[in-house]
Amino acid sequence: MGRWGTEPWANDPAADWLDELFDATRLVERVDDALELDLHDDIDEIRIAAHLLCTLGEAGLWPHGHLRRQVWVATSRLEAALSFRVDTNANLIASIREQVDKLQSLLR
Numbered sequence: 850m851g852r853w854g855t856e857p858w859a860n861d862p863a864a865d866w867l868d869e870l871f872d873a874t875r876l877v878e879r880v881d882d883a884l885e886l887d888l889h890d891d892i893d894e895i896r897i898a899a900h901l902l903c904t905l906g907e908a909g910l911w912p913h914g915h916l917r918r919q920v921w922v923a924t925s926r927l928e929a930a931l932s933f934r935v936d937t938n939a940n941l942i943a944s945i946r947e948q949v950d951k952l953q954s955l956l957r
Contacts, residue, residue, distance in 0.1 A: 858910055867910060876901075877915050884922050888930050895930070899923035899948060906955050917956065924952045 852860040858867065871877060883891075883898035902919050905911040911919075927949045931942065 858908070868912075871912060877912055877919075880919060881922075884919065884926055888926065888933070892930050895923075895926055896945070896948065899927060899952060903948070903952050903955065907951075920952050920955050924949055924956075927952070 854860075857863060880898045880902055883894050886894050888895070902911060902916075902923055906916050906920065927945055931945055931949075
């Protein structure tokens with residue numbers, strides 16, 4: 850049993866548990882599905898999927914084999930949403946821009 854840090858996820862049993870959780874819930878696939886939803890009708894679902902990806906990715910908990918691709922897709926989708934949004938809610942637009950910036954930071 851290996852431990853490489855003091856965080857709750859920084860050990861072999863926790864890593865195994867997370868792998869099982871991702872497999873059982875098909876979370877990676879469900880995020881993929883959400884990111885492909887219609888930008889006009891399902892922006893809220895796209896945003897929450899991107900948020901989950903960002904939050905778990907930032908903590909190093911998202912499966913690494915999928916992270917870059919999904920971050921790229923999420924970023925592209927949110928940027929596309931910004932380009933066509935007729936919503937004048939400045940706070941919402943700022944929130945989406947902040948989300949894009951946070952996602953892009955995962956690619957650096």
